[in-house]
Amino acid sequence: MRFMTxxxxxxxxxxxxxxxxxxxxxxxxxxxxxxxAEIALSMGIEVEKVLGDLxxxxxxxxxxKSEYLSNQDTSDFGKSINYLVKLGFTEIGVIGIDGGSxxxxxxxxxxxxxxxxxxxxxxxxxxRTTYRIHPNYDDxxxxxxxxxxxxxxxxxxCNNLSLSGAKWNIENEKIxxxxxxxxxxxxxxxxxxxxxxxxxxxx
Numbered sequence: 001m002r003f004m005t006x007x008x009x010x011x012x013x014x015x016x017x018x019x020x021x022x023x024x025x026x027x028x029x030x031x032x033x034x035x036x037a038e039i040a041l042s043m044g045i046e047v048e049k050v051l052g053d054l055x056x057x058x059x060x061x062x063x064x065k066s067e068y069l070s071n072q073d074t075s076d077f078g079k080s081i082n083y084l085v086k087l088g089f090t091e092i093g094v095i096g097i098d099g100g101s102x103x104x105x106x107x108x109x110x111x112x113x114x115x116x117x118x119x120x121x122x123x124x125x126x127x128r129t130t131y132r133i134h135p136n137y138d139d140x141x142x143x144x145x146x147x148x149x150x151x152x153x154x155x156x157x158c159n160n161l162s163l164s165g166a167k168w169n170i171e172n173e174k175i176x177x178x179x180x181x182x183x184x185x186x187x188x189x190x191x192x193x194x195x196x197x198x199x200x201x202x203x
Contacts, residue, residue, distance in 0.1 A: 144186025
């Protein structure tokens with residue numbers, strides 16, 4: 001499957017230059033979530049459009065490159081994901097996601113759980129990467145080096161979750177949000193995950 005990819009820059013802590021270089025590559029279109037657009041611009045990154053309720057930017061500066069998203073049933077992050085899905089993007093890399101209050105961080109995981117579309121979402125943290133795994137995926141395989149730690153969490157209830165290629169495998173288990181998948185380890189193989197709910201793999 002060929003992915004149409006966008007980068008969504010959120011209004012969290014400014015990412016390091018190294019992370020920006022790894023995530024924001026030449027052929028990726030960058031969108032800002034409210035004040036995230038200002039952070040991207042300050043780091044020399046061109047933003048195609050700023051999205052959200054636009055209460056953290058100078059609207060006059062962004063008037064011709066902004067999209068006001070009024071839905072109050074979800075956060076600016078969730079609204080922006082849905083907007084990009086409607087534009088046809090099938091993969092969204094997210095940067096500027098770290099930092100903020102506990103409720104802000106929990107809201108991020110809430111968005112990953114509530115987005116119904118099977119869009120591929122990857123959160124790029126400074127020392128971790130989070131992959132959202134949707135039940136419509138046939139399978140998700142990610143190579144994990146021997147001894148490298150990773151975690152898997154069910155964001156929505158799963159009646160059937162399987163994980164193989166790791167130190168501790170899971171076979172057709174019923175799992176909901178818990179610490180069940182915390183701190184697994186790679187064995188130098190591709191870790192395979194299949195679930196009938198929404199799952200995240202953090203590595």
